[in-house]
Amino acid sequence: xxxxxxxxxxxxxxYWRSKPRMIGSLAQPLLFLVALGFGFGPIFQxxxxxxxxDFLAPGIxxxxxxxxxxxxxxxxxxxxxxGFLKETLVAPVSRAKIMLGRTLGGATVASLQGFxxxxxxxxIGFRVINILYIPVALLLMFIxxxxxxxxxxxxxxxxxxxxxxxxxxxxxxxxxxxxSGALFPLDSxxxxxxTITRFNPLSYxxxxxxxxxTGVSHLGMGMDFSVMIIITAIILAIGSYLFxxxxx
Amino acid sequence: MEKEDIIQVKNLVKxxxxxxxxxxxxxxxxxxxxxAFLGPNGAGKTTTIKMLTTLLNPTSxxxxxxxxxxxxxxxxxxxxxxxxxxxxxxxDDLTAYENMxxxxxxxxxxxxxxxxxxxxxxxxxxxxxxxxxLVKHFSGGMKRRLEIARGLIHHPKILFLDEPTIGLDPQxxxxxxxxxxxxxxxxxxxxFVTTHYMxxxxxxxxxxxxxxxxxxxxxxxxxQLKKQTKTKSLEEAFLKFTGHSxxxxxxxxxxxxxxxxxxxxx
Numbered sequence: 054x055x056x057x058x059x060x061x062x063x064x065x066x067x068y069w070r071s072k073p074r075m076i077g078s079l080a081q082p083l084l085f086l087v088a089l090g091f092g093f094g095p096i097f098q099x100x101x102x103x104x105x106x107d108f109l110a111p112g113i114x115x116x117x118x119x120x121x122x123x124x125x126x127x128x129x130x131x132x133x134x135x136g137f138l139k140e141t142l143v144a145p146v147s148r149a150k151i152m153l154g155r156t157l158g159g160a161t162v163a164s165l166q167g168f169x170x171x172x173x174x175x176x177i178g179f180r181v182i183n184i185l186y187i188p189v190a191l192l193l194m195f196i197x198x199x200x201x202x203x204x205x206x207x208x209x210x211x212x213x214x215x216x217x218x219x220x221x222x223x224x225x226x227x228x229x230x231x232x233s234g235a236l237f238p239l240d241s242x243x244x245x246x247x248t249i250t251r252f253n254p255l256s257y258x259x260x261x262x263x264x265x266x267t268g269v270s271h272l273g274m275g276m277d278f279s280v281m282i283i284i285t286a287i288i289l290a291i292g293s294y295l296f297x298x299x300x301x
Numbered sequence: 302m303e304k305e306d307i308i309q310v311k312n313l314v315k316x317x318x319x320x321x322x323x324x325x326x327x328x329x330x331x332x333x334x335x336x337a338f339l340g341p342n343g344a345g346k347t348t349t350i351k352m353l354t355t356l357l358n359p360t361s362x363x364x365x366x367x368x369x370x371x372x373x374x375x376x377x378x379x380x381x382x383x384x385x386x387x388x389x390x391x392x393d394d395l396t397a398y399e400n401m402x403x404x405x406x407x408x409x410x411x412x413x414x415x416x417x418x419x420x421x422x423x424x425x426x427x428x429x430x431x432x433x434x435l436v437k438h439f440s441g442g443m444k445r446r447l448e449i450a451r452g453l454i455h456h457p458k459i460l461f462l463d464e465p466t467i468g469l470d471p472q473x474x475x476x477x478x479x480x481x482x483x484x485x486x487x488x489x490x491x492x493f494v495t496t497h498y499m500x501x502x503x504x505x506x507x508x509x510x511x512x513x514x515x516x517x518x519x520x521x522x523x524x525q526l527k528k529q530t531k532t533k534s535l536e537e538a539f540l541k542f543t544g545h546s547x548x549x550x551x552x553x554x555x556x557x558x559x560x561x562x563x564x565x566x567x
Binding site for chain 1: 389
């Protein structure tokens with residue numbers, strides 16, 4: 054237990070100590086909320102979609118969870134390059150524990166980041182349907198974060214250096230974000246795209262967070278929770294396996 | 302005789318595709334020895350250390366670390382040694398004390414002993430008064446000293462040092478060897494060291510092995526090696542054994558990355 058805890062604590066300390074990173078990663082969601090929220094708001098309203106900020110805010114929260122979690126996972130590459138990974142890999146503890154600790158840490162940080170974005174979105178006019186449901190949204194943020202931190206770790210375990218980083222950014226993170234229903238409703242998309250979004254893990258995360266915060270869920274909260282929990286368990290197992298096979 | 306060998310290596314081979322990094326080497330290290338493992342760049346030193354320390358799986362061959370097989374009995378083998386890597390392996394965003402504590406938790410050192418030992422070791426390497434500073438503000442020499450202290454928290458039987466003095470000034474180097482020799486004497490700790498500084502090896506090592514192109518080409522005390530080659534210093538003997546041509550070595554990813562470092566670290 055000590056190992057999982059100290060790995061978790063390390064992630065939190067690093068997050069807390071890098072204020073520029075914390076602020077920097079809040080600027081982007083804020084920009085999205087303001088620019089898209091106020092920019093597309095009137096059109097969305099005119100088209101009968103209702104208040105766009107209410108629709109958008111959960112999507113942007115999910116976005117910052119996605120980004121922070123993926124980066125936390127991919128940080129394994131940095132630990133590899135700056136040597137610290139070796140220190141953990143020669144230690145007499147199971148690698149699954151190390152992986153679990155850092156994933157929990159990354160996911161906690163990502164959820165915190167999501168929570169901060171939620172607070173910011175209140176400032177620009179977002180209103181939740183019931184404050185009591187916020188913990189439900191947080192839980193879903195955490196599960197979503199677990200999924201993407203594990204995914205990042207799994208990918209990073211197979212990579213030597215940051216060369217492939219742009220590739221991951223453009224061919225994985227961006228499509229996951231844009232095709233998740235974070236920015237626009239999925240129901241009126243062409244059939245092909247609808248199918249793709251059904252295979253996108255973030256669709257369930259976004260939908261669940263939106264459901265908890267605004268009361269409008271497209272796929273159903275039960276569905277969102279079950280899908281997220283199952284795929285997170287699977288990717289966590291894959292991530293630990295790949296992490297345990299790392300040779301340096 | 303067998304009993305005294307704390308490290309046993311038999312017919313060890315590591316291949317990367319067609320390239321053979323370590324080619325069928327065998328040697329033993331006696332308990333309490335300072336053992337120098339020398340060789341030019343790319344000779345296979347680091348690859349061998351990685352296999353001895355469970356970081357890399359050998360292609361074939363046998364290893365025993367303190368009686369344990371690092372492949373089958375990983376955790377026992379890992380408890381037996383401490384290691385200072387060639388490249389830094391501290392977490393720059395944590396303080397010196399946190400780095401030490403982290404290690405103590407990983408090696409399951411009980412809480413009570415943990416504090417005492419960390420304090421003792423940090424005083425030993427003269428870093429106790431800077432324990433709460435972030436490691437990123439430390440100089441290369443301070444980081445090295447901290448790494449040595451860290452490698453000793455769990456009282457290992459063997460200490461692996463992969464070029465521990467590289468890039469350090471003569472004062473720091475001198476200091477470090479004093480620490481290491483003291484530990485070796487006081488605790489009877491076996492020290493396995495690689496270095497490019499032949500004078501250091503000559504001064505401290507009880508036994509020396511020279512490896513080149515993945516094969517062991519010489520084995521003996523400094524005096525024996527000097528006698529064999531009819532030379533006056535270990536450096537000359539080393540050059541006689543390994544030749545004068547300069548070895549090419551691919552830049553490690555770390556070196557390539559250092560150039561870009563500024564762009565990510567905060």
